Amino acid sequence: MTSADPIAQSPQILACTISRDVENFDLLIEDMENVLGEAWGDLSLQEASEFLSQPEASAMEFVAIAMDESDEDQIPQIEAIIHTARDAGIKVILITENVSANQLHQLLRSGAEEFLPYPLPEGELASAVERLRAPAPAPEPQEAPARTKKIAPSRVNTDGVVLAVQGMAGGTGATTMAVNLAWELANMKGDTGTRVALLDMNHQFGSVGTYLDLPRRDAVHELLSDIEAMDDEAFCASLVQFEDKLNVLTAPPDILPMDYLSQGDVAALIETARHNFDYVVVDMPSVITQWTDVVLNSAHVYLAMIELEMRSAQNTLRLKRVLQAEDLPFDKIRFILNRAPKFTDLTGRSRIKRLAESLGISIDVQMPDGGKPVLQACDHGQPLAESAAKNPLRKEIAKLAAQLHELNQTTSEAA
Numbered sequence: 053m054t055s056a057d058p059i060a061q062s063p064q065i066l067a068c069t070i071s072r073d074v075e076n077f078d079l080l081i082e083d084m085e086n087v088l089g090e091a092w093g094d095l096s097l098q099e100a101s102e103f104l105s106q107p108e109a110s111a112m113e114f115v116a117i118a119m120d121e122s123d124e125d126q127i128p129q130i131e132a133i134i135h136t137a138r139d140a141g142i143k144v145i146l147i148t149e150n151v152s153a154n155q156l157h158q159l160l161r162s163g164a165e166e167f168l169p170y171p172l173p174e175g176e177l178a179s180a181v182e183r184l185r186a187p188a189p190a191p192e193p194q195e196a197p198a199r200t201k202k203i204a205p206s207r208v209n210t211d212g213v214v215l216a217v218q219g220m221a222g223g224t225g226a227t228t229m230a231v232n233l234a235w236e237l238a239n240m241k242g243d244t245g246t247r248v249a250l251l252d253m254n255h256q257f258g259s260v261g262t263y264l265d266l267p268r269r270d271a272v273h274e275l276l277s278d279i280e281a282m283d284d285e286a287f288c289a290s291l292v293q294f295e296d297k298l299n300v301l302t303a304p305p306d307i308l309p310m311d312y313l314s315q316g317d318v319a320a321l322i323e324t325a326r327h328n329f330d331y332v333v334v335d336m337p338s339v340i341t342q343w344t345d346v347v348l349n350s351a352h353v354y355l356a357m358i359e360l361e362m363r364s365a366q367n368t369l370r371l372k373r374v375l376q377a378e379d380l381p382f383d384k385i386r387f388i389l390n391r392a393p394k395f396t397d398l399t400g401r402s403r404i405k406r407l408a409e410s411l412g413i414s415i416d417v418q419m420p421d422g423g424k425p426v427l428q429a430c431d432h433g434q435p436l437a438e439s440a441a442k443n444p445l446r447k448e449i450a451k452l453a454a455q456l457h458e459l460n461q462t463t464s465e466a467a
């Protein structure tokens with residue numbers, strides 16, 4: 053080429069912000085400067101698609117699209133921008149503030165590589181860019197689709213096995229999982245049968261009692277208000293039985309503050325339950341409490357329910373940050389994707405893959421949508437096995453229970 057290339061004269065632009073007005077996202081401006089110095093530009097929503105379809109744009113690494121609730125009517129335009137960027141081989145980081153779950157869901161499908169909340173958490177843009185720059189992992193060998201992979205217990209048990217379930221957002225199916233997992237375990241065939249306790253640790257709006265149609269008893273309040281005085285007998289006396297097989301510590305009749313129990317109280321409660329039962333299934337509140345780490349540390353398996361949507365994704369990121377900042381074992385958490393797309397749904401599968409990658413987690417187990425019968429089972433106060441035994445969700449939970457049980461048998465024989 054004889055004539056000077058006009059692009060080469062200006063500093064190489066590696067990235068662009070795209071928004072209605074970038075001044076509304078001043079933390080993003082700051083972060084872009086930290087990550088890229090001057091090698092970035094800014095485009096309005098109107099300019100973006102045209103610019104990105106020019107050949108020179110494809111030299112860019114990524115675009116950061118920022119939007120808030122006032123851009124909700126621009127979603128089709130934003131989706132078009134994402135598609136144009138991806139066609140040009142440019143990665144997309146989506147940054148959102150106060151955008152409704154529905155809209156986010158729609159955007160999540162459009163193929164952005166990373167999604168971040170605004171205001172941007174410290175260092176989050178830098179780590180997202182780092183992830184984008186990491187070489188793509190070698191393609192995984194195609195295996196036969198196995199919905200349920202093995203979950204290894206994280207330590208050898210002596211007393212009962214503690215299985216905790218927490219939803220990464222409200223309504224992600226934590227209680228449904230806890231109740232049905234506990235029921236499946238209680239029905240495991242064995243020489244002696246398995247003794248299972250189910251503890252509802254949501255002392256405010258716990259719904260285990262509702263899902264199993266059990267009364268909320270004052271005895272629970274009494275137990276929780278003086279854990280120091282608790283012995284095996286007092287603990288067992290405050291449990292109610294579901295069909296003589298499952299022992300349940302329901303939530304107390306009145307709402308208690310989430311910090312009603314101290315760390316020591318919760319540790320004592322779990323230890324006592326472990327002495328008395330083979331399995332202790334703990335239904336955790338979806339909020340983080342001062343004793344969440346006690347349960348996390350004592351659990352053999354800590355299940356986190358997520359869904360393919362923004363709230364789960366963002367809360368998982370937040371949880372990851374908190375746990376890692378406090379040196380708590382984030383890696384112990386096994387993620388379960390609830391209401392997972394079907395295996396034949398290829399776009400669904402790639403969305404799952406992207407979600408896992410962008411959160412830096414592996415999604416070990418997927419649970420299908422069980423439809424109306426799941427809600428009906430809750431309303432009738434029955435586990436799925438009793439009211440809808442053939443339901444696909446029930447089948448997967450039964451499989452998971454069987455695996456956990458089998459692993460537990462092998463590890464306790466080996467111990």
Ligand SMILES: Nc1ncnc2c1ncn2[C@@H]1O[C@H](COP(=O)(O)OP(=O)(O)O)[C@@H](O)[C@H]1O
Nearest residue numbers: 219222223224225226227228421422423426427
């Ligand atoms: N896989 C599923 N298929 C169909 N309905 C489900 C599924 N998982 C949960 N639900 C329903 O979603 C609602 C919320 O579930 P729940 O277990 O109470 O969530 P959480 O305890 O996380 O708030 C309930 O009505 C439940 O019946």
Ligand SMILES: [Mg+2]
Nearest residue numbers: 226227254259
């Ligand atoms: Mg719940």
